Amino acid sequence: MRENQIKRKGQIEPPRGRLGVLIPGIGGAVSTTFIAGVEAIRRGLAEPIGSLTQMGTIRLGKRDQHRVPRIRDFVPLAGLDDLVFGGWDIYDANAYEAAAFARVLRREHLDPIKDFLTTIQPMPAVFERRFVRNLDGTHVKPEQGLRARLEAVKEDIARFREMHRLERCVMIWCGSTEIYQQSSDIHQDPDRLQQAIDRDDPRVPPSMIYALAALEMGVPCINGAPNLTLDVPAMIELARRHRVPIAGKDFKTGQTLMKTILAPGLKARMLGLEGWYSTNILGNRDGLVLDDKDSFKTKEESKLSVLEYILQPRHYPSLYKNYYHKVAINYYPPRGDNKEGWDSIDIFGWLGYPMQIKVDFQCRDSILAAPLVLDLVLFADLAQRVGLSGIQEWLSFYFKSPMHREGLYPEHDLFIQLMKLKNTLRYLMGEDQITHFGLEYYFNETDA
Ligand SMILES: NC(=O)c1ccc[n+]([C@@H]2O[C@H](COP(=O)([O-])OP(=O)(O)OC[C@H]3O[C@@H](n4cnc5c(N)ncnc54)[C@H](O)[C@@H]3O)[C@@H](O)[C@H]2O)c1
Numbered sequence: 230m231r232e233n234q235i236k237r238k239g240q241i242e243p244p245r246g247r248l249g250v251l252i253p254g255i256g257g258a259v260s261t262t263f264i265a266g267v268e269a270i271r272r273g274l275a276e277p278i279g280s281l282t283q284m285g286t287i288r289l290g291k292r293d294q295h296r297v298p299r300i301r302d303f304v305p306l307a308g309l310d311d312l313v314f315g316g317w318d319i320y321d322a323n324a325y326e327a328a329a330f331a332r333v334l335r336r337e338h339l340d341p342i343k344d345f346l347t348t349i350q351p352m353p354a355v356f357e358r359r360f361v362r363n364l365d366g367t368h369v370k371p372e373q374g375l376r377a378r379l380e381a382v383k384e385d386i387a388r389f390r391e392m393h394r395l396e397r398c399v400m401i402w403c404g405s406t407e408i409y410q411q412s413s414d415i416h417q418d419p420d421r422l423q424q425a426i427d428r429d430d431p432r433v434p435p436s437m438i439y440a441l442a443a444l445e446m447g448v449p450c451i452n453g454a455p456n457l458t459l460d461v462p463a464m465i466e467l468a469r470r471h472r473v474p475i476a477g478k479d480f481k482t483g484q485t486l487m488k489t490i491l492a493p494g495l496k497a498r499m500l501g502l503e504g505w506y507s508t509n510i511l512g513n514r515d516g517l518v519l520d521d522k523d524s525f526k527t528k529e530e531s532k533l534s535v536l537e538y539i540l541q542p543r544h545y546p547s548l549y550k551n552y553y554h555k556v557a558i559n560y561y562p563p564r565g566d567n568k569e570g571w572d573s574i575d576i577f578g579w580l581g582y583p584m585q586i587k588v589d590f591q592c593r594d595s596i597l598a599a600p601l602v603l604d605l606v607l608f609a610d611l612a613q614r615v616g617l618s619g620i621q622e623w624l625s626f627y628f629k630s631p632m633h634r635e636g637l638y639p640e641h642d643l644f645i646q647l648m649k650l651k652n653t654l655r656y657l658m659g660e661d662q663i664t665h666f667g668l669e670y671y672f673n674e675t676d677a
Pocket of ligand 1: 253254255256257258259260317318319320331354355356357361364366402403404405406407435436453454455479480481482483513514515518594595597598
């Protein structure tokens with residue numbers, strides 16, 4: 230991507246027409262909570278709480294200029310009325326039935342929009358049980374072989390576009406977490422990946438088939454799960470070639486959100502860390518999938534890395550070199566989507582005196598994730614329209630394991646991530662970057 234290919238203020242056209250949102254895993258808790266929420270907001274029944282694009286503001290210029298527009302008024306994002314939802318699932322329940330199964334939203338919120346939700350019917354999925362062993366759906370594509378399945382997904386996208394007369398589409402993976410997989414030779418470049426597809430190589434999971442279909446059709450692609458999917462050289466190169474934005478991975482909600490809020494604070498005050506024990510109980514379908522140790526390993530990798538990057542033990546060995554970090558998830562059906570996450574944090578301060586912090590976050594996983602899906606869809610569409618392609622590091626704010634260019638380390642600190650995101654918007658709209666320097670306000674005073 231070259232800087233002169235990026236459209237900036239005055240060159241960015243307002244979004245026209247409808248934007249298709251393509252979701253592998255459309256029958257899941259996150260997807261249905263997102264879709265139902267958007268429809269409730271469109272009907273004026275709810276507010277978009279948790280969504281930065283809808284509720285957030287952005288400071289522009291100097292603090293004494295008082296220019297603080299809403300983000301959605303500042304950058305030309307697609308409107309909620311222009312979103313059209315479609316996707317795939319391994320169960321054939323429509324969005325109303327699937328949302329009722331997920332038990333995130335109560336009937337009093339689902340029933341007023343039942344007419345809308347029942348019209349959203351998943352397309353048959355590309356599925357291989359060995360990648361998600363605890364599920365066994367039947368609503369799957371009959372096509373045999375990876376190449377035929379890839380072509381079938383591309384036909385689905387083309388049909389969806391045509392049927393709804395869509396101007397643009399964005400794909401966002403909200404499907405289950407696949408088993409742990411490391412990047413291997415077939416993932417290193419597009420040719421080897423294509424050859425692997427032709428010989429039905431078992432190292433190509435369904436999530437890669439969807440992602441490949443999106444990239445080949447010029448559709449921005451986002452990964453909300455910790456799966457490898459887009460985070461391999463072959464996909465990154467394809468995104469570059471097709472000039473498509475990609476972002477991932479693993480929505481940052483719940484316990485990791487808390488971790489990336491708290492850890493930067495401890496580090497800012499130079500407080501040491503001896504140990505951070507995190508455990509969760511979770512009873513939804515995601516919890517069931519993560520009860521399989523290989524799916525959990527994918528999640529564990531994603532959750533463990535954040536402290537290391539925030540605390541930088543290499544620069545602060547006496548504070549952070551030897552801390553013990555443990556993350557556990559236990560499947561506990563009675564809790565459903567209402568995950569409870571406990572953190573027991575052992576820190577030390579002046580003269581090494583120990584202290585403890587306990588966090589008991591009784592959260593609702595999909596309630597936290599849904600607004601992230603909305604923001605990511607709107608920002609990925611913006612990225613495509615302004616010519617930002619490849620990895621969208623400015624969207625790190627939304628992910629547990631942010632994708633990043635080789636040779637750079639990922640930024641996990643939520644506040645740095647937010648600053649990065651807002652500075653990207655300022656850059657696109659021709660506004661000055663905000664450095665929070667601030668001394669300039671006092672220079673004139675001294676001179677006077
Ligand atoms: N806060 C959160 O809820 C949160 C945070 C971070 C990441 N995630 C990730 O987001 C994803 C969705 O979470 P969820 O709670 O909605 O889970 P869920 O189990 O309710 O939904 C996942 C859906 O994906 C479907 N699916 C599985 N394999 C598929 C395939 N190959 N093609 C199409 N559909 C397929 C399943 O049938 C299910 O309906 C998970 O990977 C989860 O780890 C969720």
